[in-house]
Amino acid sequence: MKKISLSLKLLGSFVAGLQGFAVVAHAAQFDSNSQVQAPIQNESNLQQLFCNIISWFFWIIIVISVIMVLMAAFTYVTARGDEEKTTRARRTITYAAIGVAVAFIAAGFPSVVASVFPNMSSVSPVSLTKVCAF
Secondary structure, three states: OHHHHHHHHHHHHHHHHHHHHHHHHHHHHOOOOOOOOOOOOOHHHHHHHHHHHHHHHHHHHHHHHHHHHHHHHHHHHOOOOOHHHHHHHHHHHHHHHHHHHHHHHHHHHHHHHHHHOOOHHHOOOOOOOOOOOO
16 A cells, blocks of 8 residues: 555656646747747647657656566565565566567557558558657
8 A cells, every 4th residue: 555655646746747847848938929839730740749759658668667677676686585575576577578568569560550551641641651760
């Protein structure tokens, strides 16, 4: 229960920090002499937003996976032969490896879609030939 509470507190702090950055970024873009422009003005902006979101999720998952591996390694080293702790550490490392695999699959997904549907750019307003580059 304490771990869940701590996780929720950390998540709340992270979200509150992001909101602060959003307010500052919005204030920096606003000029009293000009009108506020929409962040998405054409299909390339939409595609860039999509690529940025995928990139952020990719790196967040990679960082979380590395932290999980470090925590599991610490648990494994300090287990001193306790079967429950070693099993838990081994399981955590397995889950971290699955997370990394999912992150790489998600990062490669736009490339796979672009290769499967090469002529999709004439049908869709968003060109799939330009894929996200990390």
